[in-house]
Amino acid sequence: MFERGVSATVPPVRSLEEAFPRFRAGDPSTVRVLGDVRERAHAFAQQHVRPLALDIDQRAAADPRYVDWDLVKAGCEHGLLSLAIPSAAGGQGGLVQEMCVTLEELCAACPGVGNIFGAHGLGMLPLLVTGVTHWDGLLHDIAVAERQGRPVLMACAVTEPDAGTDVEEVDLMRRGKITSRAVHVAGGWRLNGTKRFISNGSLADWVTVCMPSDPKRPAETWTCFLVDAHSEGFSVGRVEHKMGQRACPAAELIFDDVFVPDERVVGRPGDGMPCTLLVLAASRPAVAAIATGIARGAYDRVLGWLEQEPTLIGRQQVQLALARMEEEIHLARQGYLDAATEVDATISPALHHPLVRAMRMVPSATRRRPLVRRWITSPWARQTTVAVLRHTVTDRAVTRSLALSSLAKAHAADVAVSVTGLALELVGLDAGEIRAELEKLWRDAKLTQIYEGTNQLNRLTVYRGLSRQETMVALPPSRLRLVGGRQ
Amino acid sequence: MKTDLHDELLGVVRDLTQREVAPRSADLDAGDRDAFAHCWTAACAIGLDRVLLAEEFGGAGLGPADLLAMIEEMAAGDAGLAVAVLLHNVALAALPAEAVAAVADGERWSVTLPPLAPSLAFGISKGSAGVSGRIPFVPGALGAGGFAILDPAPGSAALFFHSTAPGLTIQPYPFQMGWRSSPAAGLVLDEVTATPVPHSVGSDSGATRLVRLGVSAVARGIAGRAWELAFEYAHSRHQGGVFIIEHGAVRSLLAGMAVQLQGVGPAAISRAWLDGDDGGAIAAKVLASDAAVGVTTDAVQVFGGAGYMCETGVEKLMRDAMYCRLYPEPNWLVSDQLVASFERRH
Numbered sequence: 001m002f003e004r005g006v007s008a009t010v011p012p013v014r015s016l017e018e019a020f021p022r023f024r025a026g027d028p029s030t031v032r033v034l035g036d037v038r039e040r041a042h043a044f045a046q047q048h049v050r051p052l053a054l055d056i057d058q059r060a061a062a063d064p065r066y067v068d069w070d071l072v073k074a075g076c077e078h079g080l081l082s083l084a085i086p087s088a089a090g091g092q093g094g095l096v097q098e099m100c101v102t103l104e105e106l107c108a109a110c111p112g113v114g115n116i117f118g119a120h121g122l123g124m125l126p127l128l129v130t131g132v133t134h135w136d137g138l139l140h141d142i143a144v145a146e147r148q149g150r151p152v153l154m155a156c157a158v159t160e161p162d163a164g165t166d167v168e169e170v171d172l173m174r175r176g177k178i179t180s181r182a183v184h185v186a187g188g189w190r191l192n193g194t195k196r197f198i199s200n201g202s203l204a205d206w207v208t209v210c211m212p213s214d215p216k217r218p219a220e221t222w223t224c225f226l227v228d229a230h231s232e233g234f235s236v237g238r239v240e241h242k243m244g245q246r247a248c249p250a251a252e253l254i255f256d257d258v259f260v261p262d263e264r265v266v267g268r269p270g271d272g273m274p275c276t277l278l279v280l281a282a283s284r285p286a287v288a289a290i291a292t293g294i295a296r297g298a299y300d301r302v303l304g305w306l307e308q309e310p311t312l313i314g315r316q317q318v319q320l321a322l323a324r325m326e327e328e329i330h331l332a333r334q335g336y337l338d339a340a341t342e343v344d345a346t347i348s349p350a351l352h353h354p355l356v357r358a359m360r361m362v363p364s365a366t367r368r369r370p371l372v373r374r375w376i377t378s379p380w381a382r383q384t385t386v387a388v389l390r391h392t393v394t395d396r397a398v399t400r401s402l403a404l405s406s407l408a409k410a411h412a413a414d415v416a417v418s419v420t421g422l423a424l425e426l427v428g429l430d431a432g433e434i435r436a437e438l439e440k441l442w443r444d445a446k447l448t449q450i451y452e453g454t455n456q457l458n459r460l461t462v463y464r465g466l467s468r469q470e471t472m473v474a475l476p477p478s479r480l481r482l483v484g485g486r487q
Numbered sequence: 488m489k490t491d492l493h494d495e496l497l498g499v500v501r502d503l504t505q506r507e508v509a510p511r512s513a514d515l516d517a518g519d520r521d522a523f524a525h526c527w528t529a530a531c532a533i534g535l536d537r538v539l540l541a542e543e544f545g546g547a548g549l550g551p552a553d554l555l556a557m558i559e560e561m562a563a564g565d566a567g568l569a570v571a572v573l574l575h576n577v578a579l580a581a582l583p584a585e586a587v588a589a590v591a592d593g594e595r596w597s598v599t600l601p602p603l604a605p606s607l608a609f610g611i612s613k614g615s616a617g618v619s620g621r622i623p624f625v626p627g628a629l630g631a632g633g634f635a636i637l638d639p640a641p642g643s644a645a646l647f648f649h650s651t652a653p654g655l656t657i658q659p660y661p662f663q664m665g666w667r668s669s670p671a672a673g674l675v676l677d678e679v680t681a682t683p684v685p686h687s688v689g690s691d692s693g694a695t696r697l698v699r700l701g702v703s704a705v706a707r708g709i710a711g712r713a714w715e716l717a718f719e720y721a722h723s724r725h726q727g728g729v730f731i732i733e734h735g736a737v738r739s740l741l742a743g744m745a746v747q748l749q750g751v752g753p754a755a756i757s758r759a760w761l762d763g764d765d766g767g768a769i770a771a772k773v774l775a776s777d778a779a780v781g782v783t784t785d786a787v788q789v790f791g792g793a794g795y796m797c798e799t800g801v802e803k804l805m806r807d808a809m810y811c812r813l814y815p816e817p818n819w820l821v822s823d824q825l826v827a828s829f830e831r832r833h
Contacts, residue, residue: 054662164791165726175728197792243787243795243802250796317819417784424809425817430623430673436662442809443664446787446802447795454791456736 034101037094041105044078045114053110053247054433057440060112060246064239067203067249071113072151080106080117081151082143084124088360089136090143095347096282096340100289104333107293108300111444112247114290116153119199119248122283123154126208126224129278129347130267131385133359134377136367138206138226155204157195157253158276164197167210168280168453169461170219170273170472178218180255182211182225184269188261189213191225194237194254199451201251202236205229209255210272222272226264233258244443263377268386271476277402278474281343284405284452288336291412291448292329295419298441299325302423305434312426321426325419332415335408339401346401349392356388387480398474403465406458409448413455416445493553499533500560508564515565515668516803520630523668526568530561531593535572539580544587551697552757555704559753562708563715566807567668569708570814571627573701574598577694578635581645583684594632599625599674600695600815601638611636617654617678618646626814628657628672636681637694645694646681654679665810696760696768698815703756703771706779706811710751713779713786713804714744720790731789740785747778766828772811773818773825779808 048071060066075081084099085091092098099121106114124142127135145152158167166176180193191211201207207227212218227234237252267275303322306313313319350356359367366372375381420442427435449455464470507529508515514522530536538554540546547553554576562569578596579587590596599622611620625634633649648655656675663671721732721741731737751774759771783805787794794801812818 159792162725164793172727177725177728197796241797243797243805317822321819421780421809421812422819425812425819428817428820429671429810429813433662436664439662439664439809443802443806446784446805449788450792450795454736454788456740456788460736 034097037098038101038105040078041080041102044075044080045105045109048074049106049109049113053113054436054440056110056112056247057244060249061241064241064246064249065202067116068113068247069151072116072153073149075117076146076149076151079146081120081146081153083117084121084128085139085143086128086132086360088364089132089139090364091139095344096285097337097344100285100336100340103286103289104293104296104336107290107444108297110247111290111294111297111441111447112245114293115199115245115248116203118286118290119156120154120204121286122279123156123200123204123206123208125279125282126156126266126275127226129282130224130271130275131382133356133367134381134385135226136364136376137373140364140368152206153200153204154206154208155198155200156279157198157201157207157209159195159197161194161196165454165457168276168457173219173222173273176218178212178215180211181215182213182223182260184213185259188259189223189225189265191227191233191255191258191260194252196252197240197250197451198253199248199250201253202239202249207234207253208266209253210276211255212272213269219273221270222276223269224266224272224275225260226266227255227258227260231258231260243446244440245447267476268379268382271386274474274476277472278347278398280452281346281398281402281405281474284402284409284458285336285339285343287448287452288332288339288405288408288412291409291416291445292332292336294416294441294445294448295325295329295332295412298420298423298438299329301434301437301441302426305427305431318426321422325422328415328419332408332412335411339405339408342404343401346393346397350389353388353392355384383478383480386476387478387482389475390478391482393475395474396471399465399470399472402472402474403462406453406461407466409452410455410458410462413445413448416448417442420445493556496549496553497556497560500535500557503529503533503535504560504564508561508568512565512800512803513797515567518667518670523568523571523630526565526668527571527595528593530568530572535561536575536593536595537579538576540587544584551693551700551760554697555700555756555760556753558701559704559708559711562705562807563712565668566705566709566804566810567626567666569705570666570702571595571597571669573698573705574627577697577701578633578647580697581635581637581684581694582647586647586682590632595627595630596633596635597625597627597631598635598637598694598698600698602816611676614678618648618676618681619654619678620676622674622676624660624671624814625674626666626671627669628674629659629670634674635684637698645684647684648679648681652679652681665806665808666814667806693760693763696763696765699768699772700756700760702811702814703751703759703768703775706772706775706808707748707751707753707756709804709808709811710744710748710775710779710782713783713801713808714741714748716799716801716804717741717744717786717789720793737789740789744782744785747781751775751778764828764832766825766832769821769825769828773821776808776811776818779811780805783808 056068082091083094087093103114103118142152162177166172183190209227210224213221233256235254237254240250424438508526511522534547537546538549542548558569558573574597575595578598635647637645654677658673721737724731759767787801790801793799
């Protein structure tokens, strides 16, 4: 019953100025105007995504492998796959704030579609936090392919059938049951195991996957690898029938003796767990933004619908409910912007370290030459990257960022579930298509309480990082010491 | 009141639910009409279609409290089916004797309630040529043999008509997230010849109260099932080297669910019935449906990622629970009626 096509009109962005004050990133020389990013994402989301959202949901309900590639390609035209790729590698150089603002807009239209781009960003995050110059080649390829209208997607595979929460928290991991395993062989690694519920898993060309090299000491040997999805031994298993966010398939990934060369170890072997904390600090504000977007999508829809229902909107019960929704959404948004700003400020000094700046001055084409590449991916260069991180960022700063991100995520997810439920209740069962849209958003919302760590786990992280002021080991150890380090 | 007979009857319904309904839960959710027909026939075979009718009409001659308890048992298997059984029984109880006698074995009826808020009135008007207007969202309307309209206007008699009545158009909804085995439809009446029921069966006889309390029972059945599944899963899933029931976070979720369930126990529902008050029935429905949404949402949380996947069957409970919050009217809408009912008391 829905026309597949592009809607001609884009509804205006509500209260742009109030909602998005200009946030200053950690680097005082860079003022990022998030309003522009948001308006671009808003236009794409409302023109291309929203008109198709229900249709895609229905198709994916019948066939969970269904993906609207045309929409992903349309996303390419709007630079959604290269948003977080550094400008030196041909991307747009966005940080966590830009990613978040974009995701709020996409998810206000369709959280499943938003999650395709979100999960792609998550797949890239381990590369971005462990030294972007090492991954120049791939990141550059993604950006070039995007300009050619050819989406190259990434995914991040961490969860296992027997280990969900366990792989998100170091103490649980030590006691947990991790069944995947990476074994070092001549020239690289052999990966074996199964990863589960992997967003984009069945779509991705490249997967960042974490596995331990010693199952008895998973936390100490947790290592991140970059896997080519076309590798021998890699296959996609079951694609799940989900309650919501169906536009983005969640798949089982099977690693059967997959060979990964040494240069595709992300960071250093055994650095996976600290790397995970840094990734979570950056990815949880994004989930908070997804949740905020879902709540706002429901709010916008119910508000639009109520304008046609004067007898309802005139009632104080309805007005109070709307005010409550506005209140919750506002606070959720402030929460993710606050966390994203903090994460960006935490990692910015590393991005602006003289060594990193010097690397950026080397032309991208030169960096991709085999000899230079060999040097860039050498163990020495990796040690230097870790040393730069250690020199500019502290464990405490990452722990604090992670806690703020977790706070924003857990809060926004609860807001998404309650606001979408309230919106659905306001329109009732006889509201036609708007009811179907709100039911979908309510189903979509529930996942935000679960992925990127359950809300319970996120709140325990808030306790450790903020209530107890704990400092987690959130950065890999460095054997090199740069002059004037902060730790 | 609990009696041996009551327990025995519930045992029969529980057995039916476990044997016939629960294994077909996913098919029912997928809208499989054969699965529904199978379950409906099985329910009729044990007399669940005539619970309130006197024995001379082939009924079981049981009271509303028995029906509510049975509905709760059925809802643990499939909420949509339980709603169909509820509305059918209320419809039959509203019909005059000769109309009941004409209902064929295995035929299913549904019932529509008067709207709570005048602004949302479905506005049926009675003219000399018949009844006209539109009635929104009647669960189980697709495939129903006929409909009873309770209190179409204040003080007026109930009406009934067959689904084949000339002038009746049944408009299905393209989407339905919950109670999917009972596809709902809007009824558009264009001078439909409807037979009035000589007595008012609305508030006076408790039919509307029975529907709301029935929805409470459905909500409780859903929540109870969600609790069982979550409790069981918490004792079988390992994280951090122990069963997740050992984690305080999970215990706290389960405890919260238990508290919500306790608050809407069968005692609360039968008390609301015995009070004989519309307000009590409305309050019980709000309480039970809110609890069901809360409990099922937390049950999915206990399951984590697995709970979000359709195969575990927990997310279905969450969707079904939400419809208890929305039917017969959304919970937020009841405030005027609820307060009015208490004003009448004082």
